[in-house]
Amino acid sequence: MSPTLLAMGAHYDDCVFGIPGIMLQAVRKHYRVVILALIGDYTNWPPAQGREKDFLAQSVRICKDYGAELRFLDFASHRFDVNLDSKRAVSRAVLEVKPDIAFMLWYQDHHHDHVVAATLSKIALRHGDRVLDAGSYKPPKAIYAYDNGPRHTIGFEPNTYVDVSPVWPDAIEWLGKLMAITRNQPYDRAKPDPAQNLKETIARYRGAAAGVQYAEALWSAGARVQEIL
Numbered sequence: 001m002s003p004t005l006l007a008m009g010a011h012y013d014d015c016v017f018g019i020p021g022i023m024l025q026a027v028r029k030h031y032r033v034v035i036l037a038l039i040g041d042y043t044n045w046p047p048a049q050g051r052e053k054d055f056l057a058q059s060v061r062i063c064k065d066y067g068a069e070l071r072f073l074d075f076a077s078h079r080f081d082v083n084l085d086s087k088r089a090v091s092r093a094v095l096e097v098k099p100d101i102a103f104m105l106w107y108q109d110h111h112h113d114h115v116v117a118a119t120l121s122k123i124a125l126r127h128g129d130r131v132l133d134a135g136s137y138k139p140p141k142a143i144y145a146y147d148n149g150p151r152h153t154i155g156f157e158p159n160t161y162v163d164v165s166p167v168w169p170d171a172i173e174w175l176g177k178l179m180a181i182t183r184n185q186p187y188d189r190a191k192p193d194p195a196q197n198l199k200e201t202i203a204r205y206r207g208a209a210a211g212v213q214y215a216e217a218l219w220s221a222g223a224r225v226q227e228i229l
């Protein structure tokens with residue numbers, strides 16, 4: 001069976017902003033790629049109000065077009081916290097996906113949704129068996145944290161870099177199409193969204209640090225032996 005990559009975030013766009021290149025590379029290597037957005041209730045988010053169901057459906061469709069399965073839980077922004085019910089909900093989702101490798105938001109952030117989502121993700125990925133009393137649960141073999149850019153992420157010091165240059169055009173287009181849904185406008189490649197410009201700046205900076213054109217940076221949750229020769 002194909003290995004499974006699970007990318008976890010608070011909002012519909014967190015993973016596609018943070019690691020679109022990595023997810024696309026996984027798709028091209030025949031991974032099953034699942035994106036889990038903990039927030040699936042957008043009734044209190046002004047850009048989506050009045051069109052919440054269509055907003056979710058369009059997001060799912062776009063991710064499917066790029067080979068990823070987008071799933072939502074039913075939390076709402078700033079209306080969920082770290083408690084037993086939320087830990088169980090996230091752990092059940094992780095148990096169902098059965099990831100071989102997982103990605104989560106960095107836990108220090110100015111956005112409270114990101115902080116809560118990162119904490120819940122970490123608990124579910126590492127200790128979901130104890131949350132659910134599920135003896136069959138196996139944690140992923142590798143867990144990585146990704147950043148969400150300036151004005152959000154605090155104190156992120158990556159220890160792993162991934163060259164995403166070969167898939168960059170598709171990665172940045174994927175993000176642009178999601179941002180177009182936010183504006184409720186058709187996607188226009190000639191008019192990049194500010195989020196695309198920011199992501200490109202970050203990817204170029206990470207690429208310069210790693211000696212490639214575009215890179216995505218991660219923090220590995222555990223030291224791992226790697227073949228370097």
